[in-house]
Amino acid sequence: MHIAVFSQYHTNPDCPATSRHYTLLTHIAKAHRVTLLTTPAWKGQRLSQAYPWVPAGVEIREARVPYNNKMGTARRALAFAQYGLWAVREGLRIDRPDVIWGISTPLTAAWAAAQVAHWRKVPWVFEVQDLWPSFPIAMGAVPTALARQQLYKLEKRLYASARHILPLSPDMTRYVTDLGIPAGKVTTVLNGTDQELAAHATLEAVQALRQQQELMGKRVILYAGTFGRANDIPTLVAAAEAMAATDTDAVWLFLGHGFFEPLIAAAAARSPRQIRLVGGQARHEVFTWFRLADVSIVSFLGLPVLDSNSPAKLYDSLVVGTPIIVTNQGWTRALVEQHNCGWYVPAGDAAALTTKLQELLAQPEVLTAAGSRGQALAIEEFDRQRLAQRVQIILEDASGKR
Known part of the structure; x- marks a missing residue:
């Protein structure tokens, strides 16, 4: 055929x-x-x-x-x-x-x-x-x-x-x-998601990346994806800067390219230890970054049309056992809440995002358990x-x- x-x-x-x-x-x-x-x-x-x-x-x-x-x-x-x-x-x-x-x-x-x-x-x-x-x-x-x-x-x-x-x-x-x-x-x-590529994110690869990026002992928050107009990037930057002012052990990593790249770069220049613009990573390498993170963010503007999105970063994060925070009211919120593998924070609310992240980072066992449930779901369904x-x-x- x-x-x-x-x-x-x-x-x-x-x-x-x-x-x-x-x-x-x-x-x-x-x-x-x-x-x-x-x-x-x-x-x-x-x-x-x-x-x-x-x-x-x-x-x-x-x-x-x-x-x-x-x-x-x-x-x-x-x-x-x-x-x-x-x-x-x-x-x-x-x-x-x-x-x-x-x-x-x-x-x-x-x-x-x-x-x-x-x-x-x-x-x-x-x-x-x-x-x-x-x-x-x-x-x-x-x-x-x-x-x-x-x-x-x-x-x-x-x-x-x-x-x-x-x-x-x-x-x-x-x-x-x-x-x-x-x-x-x-x-x-x-x-x-691609399970055979996710398998590249071994504990050894994660440890090597952590040392290379000087993240030993740090708690990592990851956004990986397009820095586009629809991705609510200004809210993430506001949350990152709020945390940088009070929490020296939490590091935000932004992986990707796009419209709001200059905004992220400016924040990283102001807080180089807590906010980092990493840039894009090859598909077969990105899973190690996801596994390195304690939690990842899947964010979009609060528009009803965006509630239907099916973002790759959601699946990629879950398959390596990293739980997620979503900002949409649609099916992704229902998914993470039903399977208890992530959390919902309203789009555009930097204060709420900051509070939720601080709460979660103080409970690593909660993050680990949610990540395990998400990984089992991803292997079975995605x-x-x-x-x-x-x-x-x-x-x-x-x-x-x-």
């Missing part, structure tokens, strides 16, 4: 990114022919050369469309349009696929997949990584009422035309079915190898050739 994959952002484990689809494609390409239509936007951000750019068996076609998360709204929109138009042209040139897999974000990637599916008369599967256009609209990136209306209409058409829909969280699934899409054509496939099997079956069923 031939599967065409439309994804604007391809990454591999050498990149400071989740690399979800690298794992999924590695599994699927063992059984099927795969053509990936993407861009090399992340290729220049590789931090190591431990992995091939694409998995064995994957044929790659790349559009030379630049993109990074520091771009303004207009520049991003141009990049999305450029990729979408290129992907339609390229999708009509490749050998006819049996099924198309369109991965949003952005919505234009899914639009391109749907267009090619229509013209080639093949089914397509729609993977929903974030709720578009609801997310950019909530962030103020779509200023006119007409544009918002047209994007919502496009979203509904794409849901209707897809043979199957794969949202990354139960809240996303609920959103889709609430639009009138039959529940039978929607399957939740969580973001998940393994990307199992998720890859599920996605492969859905693609096979959609093609009608299983």
